Amino acid sequence: MAAETAKVDPMHQFTIEPLLGANMDVAGFNIAFTNSALWMLITAVVLWVFMLGGMKRELVPGRWQMTVETFTGFIDDMLEANVGKEGRKYVPYIFSLFMFILFANLLGLLPLGIVGLHPFTFTSHFTVTGVLAILSFSIVLIVGFWKHGFHFFSLFVPHGTPLPMIPIIFPIELISFLVRPFSLGLRLFVAMMAGHVLLEVLSSFVIDGWNAGAGFGLLVGVPSFLLMIGICALELLVAAIQAYVFALLSSLYINDAENLH
Secondary structure (H helix, E strand, C coil), X not given: CCCCCCCCCCCHHHCCCEEECCCCEECCEECCEEHHHHHHHHHHHHHHHHHHHCCCCCCCCCHHHHHHHHHHHHHHHHHHHHCCHHHHHHHHXXXXXXXXXXXXXXXXXXXCCECCECCCCHHHCHHHHHHHHHHHHHHHXXXXXXXXXXXXXXXXXXXXXXXXXXXXXXXXXXXXXXCHHHHHHHHHHHHHHHHHHHHHHHHHHHHHHHHCCHHHHHHHHHHHHHHHHHHHHXXXXXXXXXXXXXXXXXXXXXXXXXXXX
């Protein structure tokens, strides 16, 4: 009997599965501990260990300490460039946001599982990236109204707008502002999901190619495998870029609240 062809489901990797308390409900909501929650916890622990090892404050810093200081200096420079001196108080938040997303993206690309579990990229779920985006958006609203009161609404009327154009410009700017958390979360979610789906599709080409025979494997499997290696390298770059873009846009939104004219 011929061997069954292996099937690769590119969407299976995004399935959220309960690990503990699958039947635990509170007020009609299931509160099971899932693989997504597990990898959030793993990401937080890895980030905590990374920071703990790099905060020794040695007079002659080692490589670990220099790495942590490079990241913090990078975020500090970004906030100073986009927000100004007032931006330094947001360094802990933007740094935590950037590093959490970066580590989550990188851990999701691990070729091997941890404690028998397949790596799970929780930033490929809009529920996660959306919450992170809403968190940044909430800070903008809180800071904006705290510092400027109702004058914060002037953000939606560009300086020099003719009076007759205000009824038209104001709702357009307001809608654009309210869409920000959606677009911020969607950008990260789409980028991570698309890359992972592409890798799964290419892996199916490799498997099916070799199952069809050595000749077909050389014709299809080998090129697909080489392309997978290239896509993996690209995914590493995308993981870092998307973390940077998320942190950068969050700092730009904070700048709107801090430096309202």
